[in-house]
Amino acid sequence: MSDAGATLPRHVYVHVPLCRSKCSYCDFFSLTPDRLPVTPEALVDALFNQARVWTERGVAPAGIDTLYVGGGTPTMLGEGLATLVSALAIWAGAEPDAEITIEANPESVTPEMLELLAMAGVTRVSLGVQSLDDAELAMLGRAHVASRAIDAARWVTEAGLDLSVDVMCGLPGQSVADWRRTLDRAVATNAGHTSIYPLSLEAGTPLAAAVAIGDAPEPDPDVVADMLLEAAAVLKTSGLLRYETANYARPGHESRHNTAYWTGAPYLGVGPGAHGMLTAATAREAGFIVADGVDRVRYAIACSVETGLGIMPEVTVELLDEGESAREDAMLGLRLTRGIDEGLASRAGVTEVLEGLAADGLVVHADGRWATTERGWLLGNEVFSRVWAGE
Amino acid sequence: MTDPTLIRNFSIIAHIDHGKSTLADRVLQLTHTVADRDMQEQLLDSMDIERERGITIKAQAVRVMYDADDGKEYQLNLIDTPGHVDFTYEVSRSLAACEGVILVVDAAQGVEAQTVANALMAMNAGLEIIPLINKIDLPAADPERVRHEIEEGLSIPADEAVLASGKTGEGVREALEAVVRLVPHPVGDPDAPFKALIFDSYFDAYRGVVALIRVIDGSVSKGVKIKMMASATVTDVEEVGVRRPANVPVESLGVGEVGYLITGLKDPALVKVGDTVTLARHGATEQLPGYREAKPMVFTGLFPIDGDQYPDLRDALERLQLNDPALLWEPESSHALGFGFRVGFLGLLHMEVVKERLEREFGLELLATAPSVEYHAFRTKGDMVVVHSPQDMPDPGHLERTEEPYLKVTVLVPPDYVGAVMELSEQRRGTFKDMQYLSATTVELHYEMPLSELIMDFFDQLKSRTKGYASLDYEYIGYRESNLVKLDILLAGKAVDALSFVVHRDKAYARGKVLTEKLREIIPRQMFEVPIQAAIGAKIISRETVRAMRKDVIAKCYGGDISRKRKLLEKQKAGKKRMKSVGSVEIPQEAFMAILKVDE
Numbered sequence: 001m002s003d004a005g006a007t008l009p010r011h012v013y014v015h016v017p018l019c020r021s022k023c024s025y026c027d028f029f030s031l032t033p034d035r036l037p038v039t040p041e042a043l044v045d046a047l048f049n050q051a052r053v054w055t056e057r058g059v060a061p062a063g064i065d066t067l068y069v070g071g072g073t074p075t076m077l078g079e080g081l082a083t084l085v086s087a088l089a090i091w092a093g094a095e096p097d098a099e100i101t102i103e104a105n106p107e108s109v110t111p112e113m114l115e116l117l118a119m120a121g122v123t124r125v126s127l128g129v130q131s132l133d134d135a136e137l138a139m140l141g142r143a144h145v146a147s148r149a150i151d152a153a154r155w156v157t158e159a160g161l162d163l164s165v166d167v168m169c170g171l172p173g174q175s176v177a178d179w180r181r182t183l184d185r186a187v188a189t190n191a192g193h194t195s196i197y198p199l200s201l202e203a204g205t206p207l208a209a210a211v212a213i214g215d216a217p218e219p220d221p222d223v224v225a226d227m228l229l230e231a232a233a234v235l236k237t238s239g240l241l242r243y244e245t246a247n248y249a250r251p252g253h254e255s256r257h258n259t260a261y262w263t264g265a266p267y268l269g270v271g272p273g274a275h276g277m278l279t280a281a282t283a284r285e286a287g288f289i290v291a292d293g294v295d296r297v298r299y300a301i302a303c304s305v306e307t308g309l310g311i312m313p314e315v316t317v318e319l320l321d322e323g324e325s326a327r328e329d330a331m332l333g334l335r336l337t338r339g340i341d342e343g344l345a346s347r348a349g350v351t352e353v354l355e356g357l358a359a360d361g362l363v364v365h366a367d368g369r370w371a372t373t374e375r376g377w378l379l380g381n382e383v384f385s386r387v388w389a390g391e
Numbered sequence: 392m393t394d395p396t397l398i399r400n401f402s403i404i405a406h407i408d409h410g411k412s413t414l415a416d417r418v419l420q421l422t423h424t425v426a427d428r429d430m431q432e433q434l435l436d437s438m439d440i441e442r443e444r445g446i447t448i449k450a451q452a453v454r455v456m457y458d459a460d461d462g463k464e465y466q467l468n469l470i471d472t473p474g475h476v477d478f479t480y481e482v483s484r485s486l487a488a489c490e491g492v493i494l495v496v497d498a499a500q501g502v503e504a505q506t507v508a509n510a511l512m513a514m515n516a517g518l519e520i521i522p523l524i525n526k527i528d529l530p531a532a533d534p535e536r537v538r539h540e541i542e543e544g545l546s547i548p549a550d551e552a553v554l555a556s557g558k559t560g561e562g563v564r565e566a567l568e569a570v571v572r573l574v575p576h577p578v579g580d581p582d583a584p585f586k587a588l589i590f591d592s593y594f595d596a597y598r599g600v601v602a603l604i605r606v607i608d609g610s611v612s613k614g615v616k617i618k619m620m621a622s623a624t625v626t627d628v629e630e631v632g633v634r635r636p637a638n639v640p641v642e643s644l645g646v647g648e649v650g651y652l653i654t655g656l657k658d659p660a661l662v663k664v665g666d667t668v669t670l671a672r673h674g675a676t677e678q679l680p681g682y683r684e685a686k687p688m689v690f691t692g693l694f695p696i697d698g699d700q701y702p703d704l705r706d707a708l709e710r711l712q713l714n715d716p717a718l719l720w721e722p723e724s725s726h727a728l729g730f731g732f733r734v735g736f737l738g739l740l741h742m743e744v745v746k747e748r749l750e751r752e753f754g755l756e757l758l759a760t761a762p763s764v765e766y767h768a769f770r771t772k773g774d775m776v777v778v779h780s781p782q783d784m785p786d787p788g789h790l791e792r793t794e795e796p797y798l799k800v801t802v803l804v805p806p807d808y809v810g811a812v813m814e815l816s817e818q819r820r821g822t823f824k825d826m827q828y829l830s831a832t833t834v835e836l837h838y839e840m841p842l843s844e845l846i847m848d849f850f851d852q853l854k855s856r857t858k859g860y861a862s863l864d865y866e867y868i869g870y871r872e873s874n875l876v877k878l879d880i881l882l883a884g885k886a887v888d889a890l891s892f893v894v895h896r897d898k899a900y901a902r903g904k905v906l907t908e909k910l911r912e913i914i915p916r917q918m919f920e921v922p923i924q925a926a927i928g929a930k931i932i933s934r935e936t937v938r939a940m941r942k943d944v945i946a947k948c949y950g951g952d953i954s955r956k957r958k959l960l961e962k963q964k965a966g967k968k969r970m971k972s973v974g975s976v977e978i979p980q981e982a983f984m985a986i987l988k989v990d991e
């Protein structure tokens with residue numbers, strides 16, 4: 001699928017490793033301000049400087065379609081976030097219609113800040129709502145209450161920005177009725193985009209430990225299945241249609257940045273803990289040692305301010321050959337409701353696998369495309385792992 | 392040749408962990424048999440498994456020269472014996488090569504089950520018993536109490552018991568003095584034809600089968616033509632020697648001496664433990680008493696997890712068999728597990744040890760099916776089928792009657808635990824025969840019990856229900872009629888051959904129920920519902936269901952997650968690969984193990 005030439009990335013991801021407090025379920029790389037060895041202002045400068053190094057390495061983007069500032073909690077940077085966004089947009093050559101998203105947590109946004117961000121070029125805010133039940137929010141260790149999330153959502157819309165909300169189901173002790181209440185409140189924010197995540201208990205997090213020792217009940221996967229089906233149905237009646245495993249949007253409000261990840265488009269990652277993906281040719285040009293036969297290079301920047309924030313951050317790389325790239329694209333493409341075309345399936349050598357999955361009712365073959373079925377959404381790992389393994 | 396009056400043949404016997412091997416190490420050091428720099432722990436336990444588990448599997452013999460207090464130099468032959476009920480016969484042959492034993496008792500633990508069993512075995516063999524209270528350096532040591540226990544529990548005078556510490560070496564010289572003073576010297580006729588007991592053998596890749604022998608009468612030297620009486624095998628003696636512990640050739644071995652014979656034979660099965668070796672011409676006419684054919688009692692299917700390892704498994708079994716003629720095997724195939732072997736063992740420990748050696752020394756990954764015994768199935772048309780594997784069992788329609796091997800089981804236990812032993816024995820279809828008090832602290836119980844019940848973790852159960860006090864011994868008493876059925880396990884409607892087993896009809900229902908319940912817990916939820924059924928013939932006797940998996944999806948997958956999530960999926964997939972698939976059902980290996988340990 002990938003162009004052998006130096007297809008420059010048209011998407012940029014920036015990781016801001018800063019949070020007011022650490023949530024009980026989160027295993028992403030972020031630090032509370034007291035543990036961050038630099039000031040927020042210095043962090044903004046360092047992130048921008050790291051981005052600019054790609055210019056010296058000869059692979060600066062020649063125009064970008066999307067910019068995504070995630071974290072962490074980018075809004076913790078305050079006005080510095082607006083500075084960072086505008087500087088990056090100019091440096092990367094954001095197209096006039098570029099999608100520029102920032103992640104935000106309800107407790108750290110204000111109407112004034114949102115206005116400033118809109119002026120800096122931000123078009124979209126992904127709001128970490130997670131739950132609209134105060135007891136659940138407390139259990140998750142979130143730094144906000146439900147009413148603040150509802151206010152924050154309104155402020156985003158009032159600032160003229162596209163709103164996306166994240167909500168989580170399958171929380172310890174959460175009933176289907178509890179979930180339905182959060183879901184209804186989330187729909188009431190009128191967000192054009194909603195992400196639904198079943199809680200994933202990540203090793204090493206306080207919540208996983210609480211479940212392991214029996215302090216919190218372990219979510220029943222069958223109940224979670226009911227919750228996910230409920231979510232799809234409720235969102236559909238509100239005009240939000242599934243376009244990816246976990247993502248629903250009103251037509252035209254799908255995340256263009258995330259869609260790039262699922263369609264094999266190269267992207268630059270900036271900041272400690274960020275990831276990027278480059279074609280082999282671009283990666284070589286940027287100075288990575290890339291063997292013959294490699295098609296695609298994925299890199300991850302160290303999860304440490306000391307080694308991941310400088311202009312030459314420590315990275316680990318993963319090299320994929322053409323077959324692996326194609327199978328990865330097929331696997332990720334099947335996360336999308338539109339699925340993948342027959343050409344990709346055959347390039348990836350997974351046509352037979354897909355036929356097997358179709359026999360199990362997990363995918364369907366129609367109009368020259370392969371797409372995941374309703375049953376397939378809930379059993380996605382079966383689809384993904386068989387396609388990736390190619391057997 | 393040494394004057395028999397200057398020879399002492401003895402063994403060290405003990406409960407597990409009472410310090411037998413460490414004590415043997417000290418004997419080797421004290422007599423300068425092994426230089427200090429060559430000393431390694433538990434020298435006589437040559438296999439890693441022996442060292443790790445603290446058990447002795449192969450008999451060993453080592454000659455040490457000892458300068459006694461009486462000014463004379465004695466030849467002491469220390470014969471180390473296997474220490475488990477599976478090897479009772481082998482132990483009895485090793486003891487038959489001795490005149491005395493050192494009975495080691497831990498100064499803190501006191502008399503334990505195997506202490507009793509071992510002491511009784513030595514008494515029955517008519518051996519002199521020298522009690523030795525070991526580990527007296529321990530803070531918890533209480534030699535007076537232990538001395539009392541030896542006298543009360545074993546009826547062995549212990550006022551002169553040796554107090555020793557294998558760790559510090561204290562008392563080791565006293566122990567050897569006691570051996571010289573108390574163990575009778577061997578007695579034999581030096582002018583009679585050569586006659587010796589084979590108490591073990593091993594295979595040397597360059598020299599062939601090597602027999603460990605104890606000379607009874609006459610003498611043997613290189614070049615003599617000898618005959619193994621039970622196996623009726625004649626061969627030349629290529630070398631005679633003694634083990635110190637490395638092989639040292641000698642001119643000849645005479646009355647009472649212990650050593651090795653290199654036979655030049657290539658087939659270990661011809662050199663049998665317990666056999667009598669004599670001259671090929673004008674030899675002894677009477678065999679030594681006590682010889683028995685080694686007969687496998689427990690059978691199991693061994694299958695490589697990776698089918699490609701099948702030829703390696705065959706090679707490995709052939710190699711192990713060279714030093715373990717009791718190991719018998721034949722090819723077997725299973726729909727669920729592919730190609731493997733049905734292997735016969737002396738008992739469960741023997742089975743575990745062999746499996747572990749195959750895995751460890753030969754790098755194989757193996758699955759073992761439920762152990763079974765040799766059943767006899769009589770068909771309506773009048774013939775008898777020998778059933779080594781559940782698959783050999785005739786259809787219920789063609790079956791007239793069945794028989795299974797029975798044992799006379801002897802359990803020694805303190806009076807407090809008699810109730811627990813009776814309860815367990817009854818659960819295991821034992822028939823109570825009699826009971827007697829050996830002393831105020833030891834009761835002897837006799838049961839007749841099917842061997843198949845004994846191999847279902849009876850020993851472990853007995854130990855745990857008696858806090859480790861019970862000791863067990865058994866002897867084979869022949870086949871008895873028994874109402875046996877083959878129980879099949881069906882997954883998603885298909886019988887999984889490797890999960891079938893033969894069971895008494897009265898227990899089939901309970902076993903089927905427990906097993907289906909256990910399998911329901913072990914078999915992971917799959918994309919489709921999996922019914923688990925236990926059946927006798929066409930009749931379903933219990934049923935459980937593994938419900939279909941409804942949700943298994945990584946919901947969050949963005950730029951930073953892709954590599955990580957891909958690896959997670961790979962790991963999941965690799966886990967599935969280690970499972971065996973039968974039809975559309977993936978069965979984890981634990982499922983095949985589950986039926987090894989079903990406690991109703």
